[in-house]
Amino acid sequence: MELATPPNTPAQPVILTPLVRLLRFCARWIDWIVAIVLVISSAPVGFVISGAPLVLPHPNFADDSWMVDIVYKATSGTWLGRDVVFTYGILYQWIIAVPSRVVGFSLGTARQLPENVLLALTIIITFGISKLLLSSAPAWKRALFLILAVGFFGTYWTFIARTSAELSTFAIFLVCVDHVLKGKMRVGVASSLMAIASISAFMLSADTGIYSVLAFLIVLGTFTILAWNSRNQLLLVLKIGIASTTCFAALAVLVNTLLNRRPFAFQFLRDAFAIVSTYRWIETTPIAKQDAWFAACVAAVGFLTMLLAWHWRDNTSTALTRRSSFLLSAPVFAFAMLQTGLVRADWYHISVALYPIIVFVLMILLGSGPLRPTPSILLPLLAIAGSSVLAGPSGLLNLRVMVQNYQIARSTNCPSEEFSYLDRTCFGLPQGEIIKRTTPYLQEHTQPKDLLLIYPYENEFGDAARRQVAGGVLQNYLVGGQYLIRRQLQGLEKQRPAYGLYFVDNKMVWQIDGISNFSRTPEVWLYMQSHYRAQDEIISGVFAIVRDDSRAARIYQKASSLPRLRGSSRVTHDAETIDIGAVDWPEGADFLKLKMTVGYPVTWKLRKASELSMFLQLADGSVKQVNLVIPPNVPTEVWLYPWEETDLSTFLSFSELDWHTGKRPPVTRVQLYIKRHDWYSQLPTSVTVQEADAVRLEMN
Amino acid sequence: MTATSGGTTWRLRKDWIPAALSAIALLAVATFSRRAEWSEPPRVSAVTRGVSKLRVPVGAKVVGFVDYVAAVPDKEALGKLNLTARGWSASCVPGTTIVSVAAVIDGKAVAETKQFSERPDVSAAYDQAEFLRSGWNLWFSLEKDSIRGHALSFRAVNSKGDSQELPSVKFDLTSSADR
Numbered sequence: 001m002e003l004a005t006p007p008n009t010p011a012q013p014v015i016l017t018p019l020v021r022l023l024r025f026c027a028r029w030i031d032w033i034v035a036i037v038l039v040i041s042s043a044p045v046g047f048v049i050s051g052a053p054l055v056l057p058h059p060n061f062a063d064d065s066w067m068v069d070i071v072y073k074a075t076s077g078t079w080l081g082r083d084v085v086f087t088y089g090i091l092y093q094w095i096i097a098v099p100s101r102v103v104g105f106s107l108g109t110a111r112q113l114p115e116n117v118l119l120a121l122t123i124i125i126t127f128g129i130s131k132l133l134l135s136s137a138p139a140w141k142r143a144l145f146l147i148l149a150v151g152f153f154g155t156y157w158t159f160i161a162r163t164s165a166e167l168s169t170f171a172i173f174l175v176c177v178d179h180v181l182k183g184k185m186r187v188g189v190a191s192s193l194m195a196i197a198s199i200s201a202f203m204l205s206a207d208t209g210i211y212s213v214l215a216f217l218i219v220l221g222t223f224t225i226l227a228w229n230s231r232n233q234l235l236l237v238l239k240i241g242i243a244s245t246t247c248f249a250a251l252a253v254l255v256n257t258l259l260n261r262r263p264f265a266f267q268f269l270r271d272a273f274a275i276v277s278t279y280r281w282i283e284t285t286p287i288a289k290q291d292a293w294f295a296a297c298v299a300a301v302g303f304l305t306m307l308l309a310w311h312w313r314d315n316t317s318t319a320l321t322r323r324s325s326f327l328l329s330a331p332v333f334a335f336a337m338l339q340t341g342l343v344r345a346d347w348y349h350i351s352v353a354l355y356p357i358i359v360f361v362l363m364i365l366l367g368s369g370p371l372r373p374t375p376s377i378l379l380p381l382l383a384i385a386g387s388s389v390l391a392g393p394s395g396l397l398n399l400r401v402m403v404q405n406y407q408i409a410r411s412t413n414c415p416s417e418e419f420s421y422l423d424r425t426c427f428g429l430p431q432g433e434i435i436k437r438t439t440p441y442l443q444e445h446t447q448p449k450d451l452l453l454i455y456p457y458e459n460e461f462g463d464a465a466r467r468q469v470a471g472g473v474l475q476n477y478l479v480g481g482q483y484l485i486r487r488q489l490q491g492l493e494k495q496r497p498a499y500g501l502y503f504v505d506n507k508m509v510w511q512i513d514g515i516s517n518f519s520r521t522p523e524v525w526l527y528m529q530s531h532y533r534a535q536d537e538i539i540s541g542v543f544a545i546v547r548d549d550s551r552a553a554r555i556y557q558k559a560s561s562l563p564r565l566r567g568s569s570r571v572t573h574d575a576e577t578i579d580i581g582a583v584d585w586p587e588g589a590d591f592l593k594l595k596m597t598v599g600y601p602v603t604w605k606l607r608k609a610s611e612l613s614m615f616l617q618l619a620d621g622s623v624k625q626v627n628l629v630i631p632p633n634v635p636t637e638v639w640l641y642p643w644e645e646t647d648l649s650t651f652l653s654f655s656e657l658d659w660h661t662g663k664r665p666p667v668t669r670v671q672l673y674i675k676r677h678d679w680y681s682q683l684p685t686s687v688t689v690q691e692a693d694a695v696r697l698e699m700n
Numbered sequence: 701m702t703a704t705s706g707g708t709t710w711r712l713r714k715d716w717i718p719a720a721l722s723a724i725a726l727l728a729v730a731t732f733s734r735r736a737e738w739s740e741p742p743r744v745s746a747v748t749r750g751v752s753k754l755r756v757p758v759g760a761k762v763v764g765f766v767d768y769v770a771a772v773p774d775k776e777a778l779g780k781l782n783l784t785a786r787g788w789s790a791s792c793v794p795g796t797t798i799v800s801v802a803a804v805i806d807g808k809a810v811a812e813t814k815q816f817s818e819r820p821d822v823s824a825a826y827d828q829a830e831f832l833r834s835g836w837n838l839w840f841s842l843e844k845d846s847i848r849g850h851a852l853s854f855r856a857v858n859s860k861g862d863s864q865e866l867p868s869v870k871f872d873l874t875s876s877a878d879r
Contacts, residue, residue, distance in 0.1 A: 138715055138719070140715070140719040140722070140723075144722055144726065147726065151730075152738060153738045155737060155738045155739035156739060288741070290741070290742045291741060291742060293742070294742035347740075347741035347742075348739075351738055351739065373717075376715060376718050377717060377718045377721060380718050380721075380722040381718075381721060381722060381725055384722060384725045384726055384729060385725075387729075388729040388733050388735065389735075390735075390738070391735060391736070391737060391738035392733045392734065392735035392736055392737050392738075393729065393730045393733055393737075394737050394738065394739075395737075397730045398730075575768065576770075577770045577772065577784050579772040579774075579782055582774075615784070615837065615839070617839045621811075621812075621813065621839075622813070622815045623813075623815070623837040623839055625817065625837065669782070669839065671772075671782075671784065671839075
């Protein structure tokens with residue numbers, strides 16, 4: 001369809017020239033313009049210039065802590081992947097720490113500015129993906145794609161930036177292989193680009209790295225299937241596979257050498273695998289019914305759209321998204337990425353897990369190539385309608401929010417007396433009061449170069465006092481499996497922090513997923529107990545602890561065997577209670593220690609572990625429930641404190657006389673309750689208790 | 701339409717119509733959409749009414765439910781059954797709380813608990829913060845003979861003395877007693 005008027009139309013007045021040129025320029029560069037406008041409009045100029053505090057009505061010292069702490073660590077030369085293990089890698093740390101290095105570190109800037117950087121990164125990466133996969137589409141379609149993808153679904157920037165990076169590795173692999181097969185790119189160039197993308201993904205985060213490997217396999221697999229009848233093409237795919245794997249190995253050696261000075265230790269890769277391998281048993285949560293329905297509907301419509309697109313595929317099209325290679329590999333990759341939301345199935349993770357499906361569907365609708373007039377009008381409208389049915393526009397598309405970002409005249413006070421101000425942050429009470437009390441205490445009692453031990457996970461408290469938090473793993477709740485336990489304890493033993501903070505489980509300190517912090521990481525708690533003693537209770541439930549190496553030699557565990565708890569039971573159905581057995585609880589014992597194995601069929605590796613709760617029946621008729629995370633098929637020492645978790649603080653006392661106090665009715669029976677989180681959970685097949693002891697901690 | 705100036709001719713390309721319509725549609729959505737942002741979890745709908753907000757029945761003084769009842773033969777004491785029951789119970793009378801939940805056989809209490817744990821799912825389902833500490837667990841042993849042919853029920857009592865037999869999941873203790 002040509003809408004231009006015949007050539008004999010009278011010329012327009014010359015005065016229109018600048019407007020015409022401007023329109024022409026905008027039409028040509030609209031994708032760039034939109035990307036730049038989105039980045040600029042979301043920049044926190046007002047926050048940076050005004051010096052106004054960040055307002056956190058409900059401080060979350062678990063998640064806020066990792067973000068603030070990795071920024072603080074970056075500003076003082078401690079790097080993820082080299083010095084500390086965490087889900088994220090050195091590249092992610094470097095990126096989010098840039099603003100704080102420029103404007104100066106404070107709790108407020110370290111919490112707020114990474115979000116803005118990650119939003120900008122998401123916009124840039126999504127724009128890059130559109131340039132790669134919608135290269136043949138007009139600029140306005142790429143602009144529309146960017147607005148819909150980021151403006152409607154690009155929430156949770158800390159996470160979506162990572163997902164965007166995973167999608168970008170997929171796009172890079174797809175385009176590189178496609179270009180090689182079409183003779184537009186050399187194998188060496190393509191392989192190098194693919195290897196750089198993959199190693200960067202690993203340096204961004206462990207998950208991103210693993211997903212990049214998955215994308216690599218899916219893309220190569222797809223092209224292998226499609227080139228099956230052409231020996232030359234098959235050979236090229238094989239060459240790309242070998243060359244990019246070799247390049248990746250070479251880059252991995254290089255990165256290892258730079259980070260760890262040991263070329264073949266592959267420590268950062270091993271760390272990444274260790275973190276990812278715990279995901280299916282340490283971070284499992286159930287899916288809510290309404291979330292499951294919603295996600296299933298979105299996924300079904302998404303995959304149906306991809307199926308229809310497959311039906312109308314056109315391998316001669318200039319649009320990559322119309323061709324078999326994209327239409328075969330994209331659904332497989334999107335399906336694989338649903339894992340993120342199925343294992344830890346809260347809405348936060350589900351919404352991010354659905355993002356790849358949404359992105360691919362938008363690409364199909366907007367990257368359809370040359371079409372007849374009706375579909376060329378309908379498909380973009382369908383993309384807009386579909387997006388607006390699923391979600392409303394985010395603040396990124398809200399003019400008022402954009403203007404607010406540039407509002408420099410801001411109050412530097414907290415909104416009300418319900419907040420406590422510290423270091424450019426207004427913390428909601430009562431949590432705000434805790435950090436406000438601990439900060440001067442730490443500054444007064446420690447030197448700037450002193451390291452701190454923080455238990456269980458509130459690293460932000462160390463950063464508030466401008467003290468480094470020690471340990472081989474960033475936060476204790478990630479310490480799962482022998483490798484990470486060893487890394488954490490080696491880190492603590494090497495750094496030997498002189499002081500620390502111990503937060504007792506109570507209403508202020510989350511038990512993440514309802515799991516006692518002691519039972520989650522007993523090894524770390526026992527290390528702390530045997531190397532530190534409480535110096536002060538700064539505020540109720542928060543103890544200042546000081547290193548006392550003499551304790552390690554003086555403290556010992558006195559174990560009394562509980563043979564009646566040993567045995568093996570088969571798990572036959574969901575929501576089953578297994579009677580571990582009756583207990584003759586020795587007087588004065590402090591802990592129940594079980595060496596046990598929860599046996600799962602091999603399919604758990606594709607699903608997620610079940611919910612495990614130990615019920616300890618006590619002599620006074622009460623019951624203590626302890627939720628557990630236990631690695632499947634691995635004999636594991638499970639430590640349980642049968643009474644109030646707050647009493648655990650007494651074990652940090654310098655005198656043993658304080659340790660065994662409080663109301664402690666004996667344990668009379670132990671049962672294990674096993675329940676699948678949801679349909680995706682794998683039910684164990686057996687539970688075996690190899691050893692059972694009642695343990696008393698004593699000190700010479 | 702053609703605009704000519706200084707020898708430069710700009711001809712609107714054929715995709716200006718979908719581009720313009722898309723821009724208008726996008727602007728309309730951005731301006732008028734009242735849908736929640738993507739970060740908001742889906743709302744409970746008729747489809748998922750199984751988890752929708754629940755209402756306390758009019759006039760009820762004590763509410764609750766027995767979620768789970770199981771019996772396991774005692775490994776060491778032949779003829780005995782170890783029973784586990786879990787559920788929740790809350791008082792609907794302002795200013796009162798549940799003080800006890802008892803397992804009852806033939807009108808006689810055979811076990812009782814006065815300890816309650818947090819049940820955020822219950823308080824969320826009823827949208828009642830007062831229902832948070834409503835969870836209970838009961839553990840008790842019974843002779844197998846005391847189960848056969850008898851009905852086991854659970855009764856909750858609030859601090860004002862109002863009591864209510866709690867509805868329960870279906871359970872069959874006879875087969876456990878016969879094992």
